[in-house]
Amino acid sequence: MPKFFYKRKLDEIEEKARPVHINSYRQLVWTKFKSHKLALFGAVVLIGVAFFTLLGPLFVEVGYEDMDFSNLFSPPLTEGHPFGTDELGHDVLVRVMYGGRISLFVGFASAVITTLIGTIVGLLSGFYGGIVDRLLMRFVDVMLSIPMFPILITLTLVFGSGIMNIILVLTVFGWMGVSRLVRGLVLSIRETEYVMSARAMGVRNGRIILRHVLPNVIPIVIVSATLNMSYAILAESSLSYLGLGIQPPMPSWGNMLQRAMNYILGTTTGTNPWWLTVFPGFFIFITVLNVNFLGDGLRDALDPKFVSES
Template identity: 40%
Template sequence: MATTTSEFTRVYAEGTTFPKEEHLSKTIKAESNKKIIFKRFMKHKPAVIGTIVFIIMILMAVFAPLVTNFQPNLITPDFEANPSSTYWLGTDGVGRDVFSRLIYGSRVSLFVGVSSVAIYTVIGTTLGLIAGFFGGKVDNFIMRSTEIIQSFPSFMVILVLVSIIGPGVGTITLVLGLLNWVPLSRIVRGNVLTIKDSEYIQAAISVGYSTPHILFKEILPNVLSNIFVNATFGIASAILTESSLSFLGMGIQPPTASWGNILSQAQSLTVLSSQPWLWIPAGIMILLAVLSINFIGDGLRDAFDGTKN
């Protein structure tokens, strides 16, 4: 027996599943979109190479004890030793193995990048959803707040806060996470403004779904593509910011190793000119990390945009 229009309306209003044909069609379409996104991403060669490089960096950070024979803070009797079969990148001014510090430093730099982005993604996405969906005074308050935050030079604010609270991994991660949510919130808000008047959102409202359900179950899945792209670029930016702070002595403090404070050795003219193995590898690691993440972001953006066309 065919499903009548009134019966279909009742089924939809009660929040139950569509007939099998409709449900199957929806599932096939979702799976098809995932395959299309994956195929488009795999055709983006720089993004694929960037993914491989970034995965290798993560594996090196996770399995650092297997990659190097020295602990990063172990002081050896060989001070400022040249690169050799024992010390692949030589030792620094206090006798620590530079290669070990480079590998273990990747843990800190990647942790700060990923964790700070995770924090600001939650904040920016939530506030963007709320601002775009409710509008009015709520939207005005959130948007004026973002304008106030953007009116200050972000790097200077980060420097001041870190100097007040005290430098460290936790401090830098929290400060970056709490200050960098503004661009993402504005992106999410703009997407919500175009989505909330759609028929399926209006139907969900009329049925009586709760606001959290509408925001996180109905609207959020449709803005995830922009969130993913923003997050990838955000990781690269956070790694650069942490490296800059550590280079200036306001980031990760020795003896804890990070790419930034390893690179800070280049402030010495002697090291800069005659001991390039002490700082060039850290610069290369930062360059590779930032480029690979940016390539991944470009690949994701092209893949998601292609499915919208």
């Protein structure tokens, strides 16, 4: 027991600190997040989109496969079809709702998994260095040099196309960027004096990584995770285009866009069905944009140094 140990009314100390500082970290983060108006807006919009896609289909009787043959290419606000119909008489509104489930799920799941894998690999590689670093980084190089599409085609031939396969492919080929990013940051954090101090006191490596290194890479990781989500939503659409993604008649925002491309210059009937691209495109746009707003707000809220101007 140190010689200077003496009892002091902790309550009294906490009373003095309470007005500003005693808030738990979680409260602090929440307070700051709330004051970030754009992030709050982003969160609200995303929750709205989620409700729209998850609960929306419960209120309509038409399924995404149902066709209305009397209304092909009917424009928005046609009776019974607020967003219009496509070349087969599918209701665009219904397909946007069902497609959103798939796009959001693919985007979210692959963003989370790639970020997780990339962060873990980057932390280990950067922190331990030496042979661990060399092995992991050469593996990253190998992964980056594998052409994605031939592998994809093979995989689809073997396993068939499906949501899980898309997520699998997007994560297997998507984590390397994050890992390089994190590794670079860890290399500099590893040499800081606060990490040295922890080492000098005998803190174990695992704890140093979790306590000192990880919190300092989190802001960058969050931003890259939001970018990954946008990327995954868009990548799914290009995979669908190659026939490797979500297959019609099942809709996703991506494959709706891709199919609409065939008619963008006008149809046999002479009209330009803009609603086929605008609606799924709009949803991709607001989702990606608001995910980025949300990520921005999270990054600021998690940084104790950041004090919002408001």
